[in-house]
Amino acid sequence: MPLKTIQDEPPALNLTPMIDVVLMLIVFFLVGTEFTDMERRLKLEVPRVADRGALQVAPAARIVNVYQDGRITLDREEITLEELTRTLSHARKQYGAQGVIVRGDGSGRVDRVVAVLNACRQAGIDDLGISVRIGESLRR
Numbered sequence: 001m002p003l004k005t006i007q008d009e010p011p012a013l014n015l016t017p018m019i020d021v022v023l024m025l026i027v028f029f030l031v032g033t034e035f036t037d038m039e040r041r042l043k044l045e046v047p048r049v050a051d052r053g054a055l056q057v058a059p060a061a062r063i064v065n066v067y068q069d070g071r072i073t074l075d076r077e078e079i080t081l082e083e084l085t086r087t088l089s090h091a092r093k094q095y096g097a098q099g100v101i102v103r104g105d106g107s108g109r110v111d112r113v114v115a116v117l118n119a120c121r122q123a124g125i126d127d128l129g130i131s132v133r134i135g136e137s138l139r140r
Contacts, residue, residue, distance in 0.1 A: 058095065058097065059091075059095055059098065061098075061099035061100060061101050061127070061129070062074060062075055062088065062091065062098065062099070062100045062101070063075055063076075063100075063101050063103065064084065064100060064101070064102045064103070064116055064120070065103050065104075066102065066103070066104040066105060066108060066112050066113050066116055067105050067108065068105040068107055068108040068109075069108075070108070070109065070112050072084060072112070072116060074087060074088075081115055081116070081119050084116065084119045084120075084123075085119045085122050085123050086123075087123075088100065088119070088120060088123035088124075088125055089122075089123040089124060091123075092123055092124045092125060097126070097127060098125060098127065099125070099127035099128075099129065100120050100125050100127065100128055100129070101128075101129045101130070101131055102116055102117060102120070102128065102129070102130050102131065103130075103131040104116075104130070113130075117130075
């Protein structure tokens with residue numbers, strides 16, 4: 001078994017990359033300071049407005065389920081078509097861009113889904129979506 005007779009040099013710390021990064025940061029902040037000085041020298045007074053607080057957050061899309069037996073639920077609560085129209089109309093008055101996603105049972109009657117879509121249109125809902133799942137035989 002060969003033994004080492006020559007000692008290796010001790011590892012040296014290479015500071016070159018760190019110095020490069022520090023110099024780049026110095027250049028970045030110097031250039032950034034020049035831009036803020038140019039902004040301060042502009043003779044422009046922007047208008048002042050009253051603080052009305054944060055903007056209203058857009059509500060999540062409401063989910064309408066149409067089951068095989070014809071039942072309709074809005075956000076997991078059973079509802080009739082007339083109540084659906086009233087509820088969605090009220091929601092649209094509170095937030096004009098209220099969205100609705102309709103999920104119909106694949107083996108159910110299509111006329112119930114069409115009636116729900118019509119109720120959404122009567123309520124003034126413009127952001128309508130229909131939830132579907134792509135079957136294995138339909139993929140290409």
